[in-house]
Amino acid sequence: MQIVCCVKQVPDTTQVKIDPATNTLVRAGVESICNPYDLVAVEAAVKITEKYGGSVSVITMGIPSAEVQLRECLSLGAHQAILVSDRALAGADTLATSYTLASAIQKLNEIDPVQIVMCGKQAIDGDTAQTGPGIATRLGFTQLTYVSQIIGLDIQKQTITVRREIENASQIIEAKLPVMLTVELELGAARYATLPGLIKAIKHEIKVWGAKELSCTAEKCGLKGSPTSVKTIFAPPPRKGGPVYDTTEGMDQAVNSLLDTLFQKEAAIMSEILSNDSKVKNA
Amino acid sequence: MPKNSEGKDIAEVNPKKCSGCQACVGECPVGCIDIEDGVAKITAEKCIGCGKCVMVCPSDAILFDKPIKKKVVKPAEFVESGIAAYKGVAVFIEVKDGVAADVSWELVGKGRELAHKLNTNVMGFLVGHNVKSIAAEAISYGCDSVYVLDNSAFETYVSRVYGAALTELCRQVKPEVFLIGASSLGRDLSSVIATQLQTGLTADCTGLDVDPQEKLLMMTRPTFGGNIMATIYCRNHRPQMSTVRPKVFKMPKRDPARTGEIIPFKYDNVVEPLIEILETIKMDTANLVDITHSQVLVVVGKGACDSKNFQMLEELAALLGGSVACSRPLVEAGLLPYVRQVGQTGKTVAPKLYIGIGVSGAVQHMVGMQGSEKVMAINNDKNAQMVQVADYSIIGDYVKVVPELIKGLKARIPNIQTQGAQQ
Numbered sequence: 001m002q003i004v005c006c007v008k009q010v011p012d013t014t015q016v017k018i019d020p021a022t023n024t025l026v027r028a029g030v031e032s033i034c035n036p037y038d039l040v041a042v043e044a045a046v047k048i049t050e051k052y053g054g055s056v057s058v059i060t061m062g063i064p065s066a067e068v069q070l071r072e073c074l075s076l077g078a079h080q081a082i083l084v085s086d087r088a089l090a091g092a093d094t095l096a097t098s099y100t101l102a103s104a105i106q107k108l109n110e111i112d113p114v115q116i117v118m119c120g121k122q123a124i125d126g127d128t129a130q131t132g133p134g135i136a137t138r139l140g141f142t143q144l145t146y147v148s149q150i151i152g153l154d155i156q157k158q159t160i161t162v163r164r165e166i167e168n169a170s171q172i173i174e175a176k177l178p179v180m181l182t183v184e185l186e187l188g189a190a191r192y193a194t195l196p197g198l199i200k201a202i203k204h205e206i207k208v209w210g211a212k213e214l215s216c217t218a219e220k221c222g223l224k225g226s227p228t229s230v231k232t233i234f235a236p237p238p239r240k241g242g243p244v245y246d247t248t249e250g251m252d253q254a255v256n257s258l259l260d261t262l263f264q265k266e267a268a269i270m271s272e273i274l275s276n277d278s279k280v281k282n283a
Numbered sequence: 284m285p286k287n288s289e290g291k292d293i294a295e296v297n298p299k300k301c302s303g304c305q306a307c308v309g310e311c312p313v314g315c316i317d318i319e320d321g322v323a324k325i326t327a328e329k330c331i332g333c334g335k336c337v338m339v340c341p342s343d344a345i346l347f348d349k350p351i352k353k354k355v356v357k358p359a360e361f362v363e364s365g366i367a368a369y370k371g372v373a374v375f376i377e378v379k380d381g382v383a384a385d386v387s388w389e390l391v392g393k394g395r396e397l398a399h400k401l402n403t404n405v406m407g408f409l410v411g412h413n414v415k416s417i418a419a420e421a422i423s424y425g426c427d428s429v430y431v432l433d434n435s436a437f438e439t440y441v442s443r444v445y446g447a448a449l450t451e452l453c454r455q456v457k458p459e460v461f462l463i464g465a466s467s468l469g470r471d472l473s474s475v476i477a478t479q480l481q482t483g484l485t486a487d488c489t490g491l492d493v494d495p496q497e498k499l500l501m502m503t504r505p506t507f508g509g510n511i512m513a514t515i516y517c518r519n520h521r522p523q524m525s526t527v528r529p530k531v532f533k534m535p536k537r538d539p540a541r542t543g544e545i546i547p548f549k550y551d552n553v554v555e556p557l558i559e560i561l562e563t564i565k566m567d568t569a570n571l572v573d574i575t576h577s578q579v580l581v582v583v584g585k586g587a588c589d590s591k592n593f594q595m596l597e598e599l600a601a602l603l604g605g606s607v608a609c610s611r612p613l614v615e616a617g618l619l620p621y622v623r624q625v626g627q628t629g630k631t632v633a634p635k636l637y638i639g640i641g642v643s644g645a646v647q648h649m650v651g652m653q654g655s656e657k658v659m660a661i662n663n664d665k666n667a668q669m670v671q672v673a674d675y676s677i678i679g680d681y682v683k684v685v686p687e688l689i690k691g692l693k694a695r696i697p698n699i700q701t702q703g704a705q706q
């Protein structure tokens with residue numbers, strides 16, 4: 001049994017800043033990390049193989065430097081890593097990304113049957129959460145999103161049981177293998193790499209596959225294979241701050257002048273909020 | 284304009300503007316662009332000065348002064364590709380436990396606006412079991428017609444089953460635009476349909492409009508953790524699909540007198556679910572509060588996380604008929620449940636009044652509350668980001684400010700005063 005984890009190299013979005021002079025995103029120099037959700041997936045996959053056997057393969061589609069994130073996954077216990085990298089794949093939207101990743105998974109499947117594909121719930125940069133379901137649909141795998149717990153596998157019955165989170169409820173679901181899971185952070189933090197893990201990660205030879213190795217149709221990859229195109233990127237107009245009431249100049253006075261202004265300037269909103277009707281609705 | 288050693292005019296990247304999206308890397312016919320240190324870099328000696336990268340750059344980050352030939356798609360090409368056959372704005376009507384999700388009606392409302400600009404009509408796509416009354420409701424909220432897929436197999440939602448059915452419906456009806464609410468169900472479903480239809484899907488939009496020249500859907504969404512906005516087009520594929528988070532658009536007025544057509548859609552090839560839901564665990568009532576529905580939110584941050592003061596925060600919320608929500612550290616500390624979290628990895632809220640108490644205003648938090656009508660900050664640091672953006676701020680220790688605020692509010696709300704007198 002092979003488990004494939006899809007991992008994405010992303011910029012650390014907490015470090016991304018907006019240049020106030022030009023109101024543009026400053027991307028240069030921001031550190032690249034492994035998408036946090038994907039590390040959780042790798043950990044869960046390694047745990048499954050520790051209990052049920054099998055191996056974990058990690059794949060990423062990205063620029064050559066994404067090798068760093070693959071080695072991180074190897075140090076956490078993944079058994080092999082594949083870098084899918086080719087200029088022809090650049091500028092892909094989720095439709096083209098899922099096509100390319102599904103092609104890579106199919107190639108892995110020819111060597112050793114893939115029973116589980118794991119993705120993060122979302123990538124913290126693109127943030128669409130569309131890649132996982134796209135892969136599942138292309139491969140015809142059972143789809144389980146928002147997985148917060150893996151309860152168990154039944155190898156005989158070829159099923160997996162998981163807990164998934166939806167609005168205001170959780171579901172316990174038994175699903176037929178092969179399956180594609182997208183995982184929540186609650187599934188559990190990644191372990192710390194061990195020294196042998198780190199050594200293995202450094203020594204491991206990472207396979208690099210391009211569009212040719214995957215026998216991808218050029219029209220379905222990269223920018224060409226992407227129905228969506230980003231027309232413009234801009235920083236949201238900053239909200240402008242209003243009056244500031246400092247309580248060091250008197251608590252009572254600050255709070256009361258704020259309330260006076262609020263009830264005067266925002267009379268419409270305040271009366272709507274305080275009308276009995278809306279209060280009943282909110283209760 | 285920069286030249287290479289052969290004297291050829293070449294393109295140059297302004298690293299300050301580049302977002303690293305890689306569109307130019309994919310477009311460059313000679314492979315002379317690489318991503319280095321997060322941004323695009325052009326190898327001058329390889330560049331042939333064709334200017335193609337300039338055309339695709341969404342950030343205006345490539346300098347190139349030569350006039351570029353724009354490729355114009357002629358209307359005839361549209362007819363040939365079959366795109367012209369797609370008409371109308373479709374909205375997926377999400378049903379849960381026999382009730383339609385508000386976000387569906389919000390999208391019907393927005394759909395009307397788009398349909399007006401596109402000179403077309405609004406269709407509801409309704410999947411479920413015994414959903415007749417919801418079809419009628421869809422008309423009253425603004426649909427001109429509702430396609431209904433009613434089958435006992437649609438009683439509970441399963442992505443495969445709904446995905447296959449809606450794909451078939453799209454193939455038959457051919458809408459030019461298809462909108463889906465970005466609820467957990469909608470996010471699970473939308474990519475299944477888009478992948479089968481081989482069309483574009485834009486996630487979590489906060490703005491939808493029609494390009495006045497090209498008559499294309501302009502889909503605007505936050506990315507990079509809410510740091511930037513991107514406007515996305517889906518030029519040559521149909522339908523143009525998009526998901527939209529709840530509460531982004533206003534709920535339309537319901538008009539029971541509106542008329543429209545309800546069309547049962549014959550669909551027999553229900554696919555196998557491949558899953559069995561063994562158990563559904565509803566959250567306990569404390570967790571059931573839907574902060575996206577509150578008109579007023581008292582949002583507790585790490586600076587106000589002392590649980591012995593929670594009661595006064597709840598009192599403040601109750602006084603204004605609102606609910607208590609929070610930033611992520613409170614959820615991480617186990618002080619409040621996840622359903623109360625506002626932000627990128629929590630809920631998007633748009634109350635009439637947002638009161639942030641001890642919330643610093645990190646970007647990941649802000650993306651979830653930018654749509655709030657009025658924002659008030661209570662913070663002891665006047666340099667906090669939240670204070671910079673709030674419409675009203677009080678600088679001070681919340682432990683002292685909040686009781687004073689409650690007192691002041693009570694004095695200004697007449698009926699509360701009398702209630703107080705009666706007690």
Ligand SMILES: Cc1cc2nc3c(=O)[nH]c(=O)nc-3n(C[C@H](O)[C@H](O)[C@H](O)COP(=O)(O)OP(=O)(O)OC[C@H]3O[C@@H](n4cnc5c(N)ncnc54)[C@H](O)[C@@H]3O)c2cc1C
Pocket residue numbers: 005006007008009035037038059060061062092093094095097101118119120121122123124125126127128129130131132228230233304483484485486504506513515
């Ligand atoms: C500003 C901007 C806006 C965009 N908006 C859209 C849009 O609305 N619609 C659209 O279709 N595309 C969009 N894209 C393109 C999109 O970011 C890419 O297709 C990206 O490769 C995958 O999407 P994501 O980052 O949203 O990942 P998600 O779908 O959120 O990722 C979920 C999981 O899929 C896996 N995964 C994703 N990408 C990779 C990868 N390259 N290698 C391995 N595993 C991966 C990971 O497990 C990840 O956790 C946008 C790009 C930019 C720059």
Ligand SMILES: Cc1cc2nc3c(=O)[nH]c(=O)nc-3n(C[C@H](O)[C@H](O)[C@H](O)COP(=O)(O)OP(=O)(O)OC[C@H]3O[C@@H](n4cnc5c(N)ncnc54)[C@H](O)[C@@H]3O)c2cc1C
Pocket residue numbers: 014124583584585586587609610611612624625626627628629630640641642643644645646647648651661662663664667679680681682
């Ligand atoms: C991928 C990712 C996703 C994230 N998603 C979310 C999300 O969805 N939602 C979210 O909220 N965060 C999210 N975060 C976390 C986010 O980056 C911030 O860490 C978080 O929002 C900070 O919460 P805070 O403002 O409550 O705390 P802090 O940043 O610690 O701010 C506390 C504030 O309280 C003030 N204060 C302290 N004492 C007092 C007092 N006595 N009286 C009044 N004021 C006081 C301080 O001046 C300060 O401004 C995410 C982070 C990452 C990396």
